[in-house]
């Protein structure tokens with residue numbers, strides 16, 4: 001990422017062609033930036049760049065400290081014109097190029113860009129450490145690297161306890177968990193499954209894998225999740241199940257959904273891919289419907305790299321899922337396949353990471369809540385911002401802290417805000433594009449709430465490792481971007 005420096009510091013970094021190596025080293029030492037600029041003594045025009053390594057190489061070659069800097073070998077420096085955008089400058093950096101002088105039309109240094117990894121704020125980074133490493137090492141040292149092993153069993157046991165469910169069956173991803181859940185319920189060609197249109201594509205595409213059709217329903221403003229009042233009109237004689245999604249960590253309104261499902265004899269699969277630890281009326285999500293699924297992709301609340309989990313209280317479903325994820329093989333007769341199955345297993349190595357992650361899930365969720373609390377303080381009073389949903393019956397775990405932008409009051413559009421924040425090293429994501437607008441599902445329908453949320457929403461950096469000062473940086477950047485905010 002690009003970081004610019006104070007202009008006064010530029011003068012401190014400059015030397016002339018007849019400066020000695022000794023003088024150059026003193027200059028570099030003073031600036032503490034590992035480089036000095038050679039400028040013309042009369043015109044102050046930029047002539048070249050010297051880094052620590054150039055001096056080291058000159059000394060090793062036998063040149064002494066009194067050698068003039070113009071006589072040592074230096075690679076051609078990269079420079080940037082003052083008109084160049086920060087995003088363009090950042091593309092000039094490489095392993096070797098870490099400092100770039102920015103020149104005006106007269107070739108004078110007006111600014112300096114240097115690469116600073118710490119300046120980049122990603123949307124979501126996992127927290128992996130010594131414990132994960134130790135358990136993975138154990139898998140490798142013991143040769144238990146495939147999908148049988150103590151960590152698979154341990155991870156499933158810990159996850160079932162965490163969700164308050166009787167059974168937890170690990171899978172290769174959240175998507176394969178959804179696919180298996182649908183197959184276990186016997187959903188097939190010609191069936192219909194109700195899904196919110198505002199979700200990650202896997203909620204809908206897993207339905208399509210079975211040959212069934214996803215039927216889209218709009219969201220409600222209150223929770224950004226499937227609107228229970230609009231579910232009934234989407235039910236047909238072919239409907240077999242509803243998949244509520246707990247989007248961005250806020251639970252869907254489950255009671256009315258369960259009621260509709262009961263009255264219409266439909267199964268409920270909770271897509272809790274983004275909501276580990278979230279609660280609906282003090283009950284952990286995932287364990288409320290017939291089946292719950294989770295994702296452990298790298299940006300999720302806990303991760304195994306790739307991975308997923310199915311939770312259920314139904315022993316028949318659990319048994320069926322276990323068989324289907326293992327090639328549909330009989331549990332009593334090896335290499336005997338009564339059902340068409342899949343290889344959707346999680347490896348022991350991934351499960352080892354999962355065990356280390358679930359051991360600290362309470363502190364991860366606590367950190368997510370603290371991030372949300374701090375954002376709420378920092379963003380308070382900025383016009384045109386809507387905070388993430390928080391119903392009184394819900395524990396939102398704020399997987400990604402996401403807000404809505406109202407262009408008129410904020411001053412610039414959501415997309416322009418994303419661009420400007422990117423220039424400042426702050427990564428954000430627009431909300432998911434509704435499934436009914438995707439090329440694979442282009443149904444021609446309109447779902448106005450989902451479309452509006454999707455066009456106005458963005459997720460802010462939400463890594464568990466984020467410090468208060470980093471959240472403050474995001475909030476002040478957002479304030480700076482808002483042309484309507486009093487500066």
Ligand SMILES: Cc1ncc(COP(=O)(O)O)c(C=O)c1O
Pocket residue numbers: 173174175176199200202203245271273274294295296297306307308
């Ligand atoms: C709502 C939702 N459902 C399903 C999935 C699929 O999970 P995975 O990426 O582990 O396959 C995701 C993942 O991003 C998701 O956000």
